[in-house]
Amino acid sequence: MSEDTTSEDERTYRHLHVEDAPDAPSLTDHKYELDEAVGAREFGFNVCDASEGQLLPWGRHHHPDHEEVFYVLSGELAVEVGPEIEAETLRVGADEALFVPPGTVNRAVAAADGTRVVAVGAPKASDGAVVEEHCAACGEPTGRDYEVEEDGGVYVLYCAGCGAEADRLVVGPP
Numbered sequence: 001m002s003e004d005t006t007s008e009d010e011r012t013y014r015h016l017h018v019e020d021a022p023d024a025p026s027l028t029d030h031k032y033e034l035d036e037a038v039g040a041r042e043f044g045f046n047v048c049d050a051s052e053g054q055l056l057p058w059g060r061h062h063h064p065d066h067e068e069v070f071y072v073l074s075g076e077l078a079v080e081v082g083p084e085i086e087a088e089t090l091r092v093g094a095d096e097a098l099f100v101p102p103g104t105v106n107r108a109v110a111a112a113d114g115t116r117v118v119a120v121g122a123p124k125a126s127d128g129a130v131v132e133e134h135c136a137a138c139g140e141p142t143g144r145d146y147e148v149e150e151d152g153g154v155y156v157l158y159c160a161g162c163g164a165e166a167d168r169l170v171v172g173p174p
């Protein structure tokens with residue numbers, strides 16, 4: 001979510017443990033923002049730790065101009081692909097990868113406890129997502145607005161149709 005403000009002559013090797021990267025608000029147990037931690041500018045690189053049933057990251061969405069690879073290190077992802085609710089579900093297991101081209105809709109859910117996924121996407125500057133999820137309050141498929149609370153520690157998602165709170169993303173396990 002933040003811009004790298006490192007000047008060119010400050011850019012250098014950065015070597016760190018994944019779990020020492022900033023843990024961003026998410027619906028998963030952890031979302032380590034490696035890209036932010038190392039100052040990557042051209043591509044996104046996030047590592048998510050998730051338990052069964054947790055959504056990565058904000059629900060059914062697509063990126064109009066941004067491509068992604070999900071690489072599952074452990075556990076399993078169930079990825080609904082396609083524009084319709086109840087779309088086809090792909091099972092992506094450990095040591096498997098899934099390429100998501102720009103403009104294609106997906107909704108990824110951890111299918112096992114102990115799921116660890118690397119998500120790489122580019123270009124980083126166009127990582128904005130168009131979310132369309134079913135709203136429990138108004139019953140419609142709607143977009144999401146969001147607000148940042150507690151100095152960036154909580155993201156609150158609202159239904160763009162009826163304004164009901166849809167999800168509350170926190171740092172660490174939900």
Ligand SMILES: [Zn+2]
Pocket residue numbers: 135136137138139140142159160161162163164
């Ligand atoms: Zn709604």
